[in-house]
Amino acid sequence: MPAEIGRRRFLKGIVTAGVAGLSLSGLTRAAEAQGLSLPPTLACGDDDDEVTEAQTEGPYFTPNSPERTNFREAGFAGTNIVLTGLVVTRSCRPVPQALVELWHCDDGGTYDNAGYKGRGHTFTDALGTYRFETIVPGLYPGRTRHFHLKFQAPNNPVLTTQFYFPGEPGNLRDGIFSDELLLEIASEPELTGWFTTVLDIA
Numbered sequence: 001m002p003a004e005i006g007r008r009r010f011l012k013g014i015v016t017a018g019v020a021g022l023s024l025s026g027l028t029r030a031a032e033a034q035g036l037s038l039p040p041t042l043a044c045g046d047d048d049d050e051v052t053e054a055q056t057e058g059p060y061f062t063p064n065s066p067e068r069t070n071f072r073e074a075g076f077a078g079t080n081i082v083l084t085g086l087v088v089t090r091s092c093r094p095v096p097q098a099l100v101e102l103w104h105c106d107d108g109g110t111y112d113n114a115g116y117k118g119r120g121h122t123f124t125d126a127l128g129t130y131r132f133e134t135i136v137p138g139l140y141p142g143r144t145r146h147f148h149l150k151f152q153a154p155n156n157p158v159l160t161t162q163f164y165f166p167g168e169p170g171n172l173r174d175g176i177f178s179d180e181l182l183l184e185i186a187s188e189p190e191l192t193g194w195f196t197t198v199l200d201i202a
């Protein structure tokens with residue numbers, strides 16, 4: 001991953017954490033731990049390269065998923081992870097009430113194509129953030145570890161994409177994988193994957 005892209009993405013995460021109520025000193029320490037210093041003004045959405053890459057939805061999307069944020073249930077267990085993020089415009093304005101659709105395979109690499117295990121949707125809050133409680137997707141032949149997502153700001157086109165895990169051996173062998181779509185992973189206080197999604201709207 002190009003260092004500058006990773007840096008910008010991390011800083012966006014810091015900004016949102018600040019909005020969510022973390023102290024500035026805590027944010028500064030977090031940045032310093034990453035070898036970063038906070039600029040006085042955060043660059044955001046200054047070119048089209050910032051727009052989140054679209055990817056194929058693949059063969060396992062099922063429409064009409066339930067509105068829910070907790071996928072953990074009998075028959076859908078594994079390593080717990082929180083998938084959370086921020087949805088913004090090209091100019092870095094948070095997008096409230098955006099549809100966020102998530103679907104992924106179970107711990108063993110199988111999709112529920114008859115029902116809705118591992119499937120659901122929610123909407124971003126007033127700060128443009130969302131959060132799913134789910135499990136780490138398993139692996140299936142031909143693909144590295146990934147989440148499938150769709151994002152849609154009200155009255156705007158759908159962005160279909162996928163999120164990936166850093167350090168996953170399969171990333172190097174997967175022709176769909178993109179290092180533009182790597183989650184920021186934190187292990188404390190619970191395993192969490194973070195991504196800032198930039199929609200192609202002003």
Ligand SMILES: [Fe+2]
Nearest residue numbers: 058143146148
């Ligand atoms: Fe998939």
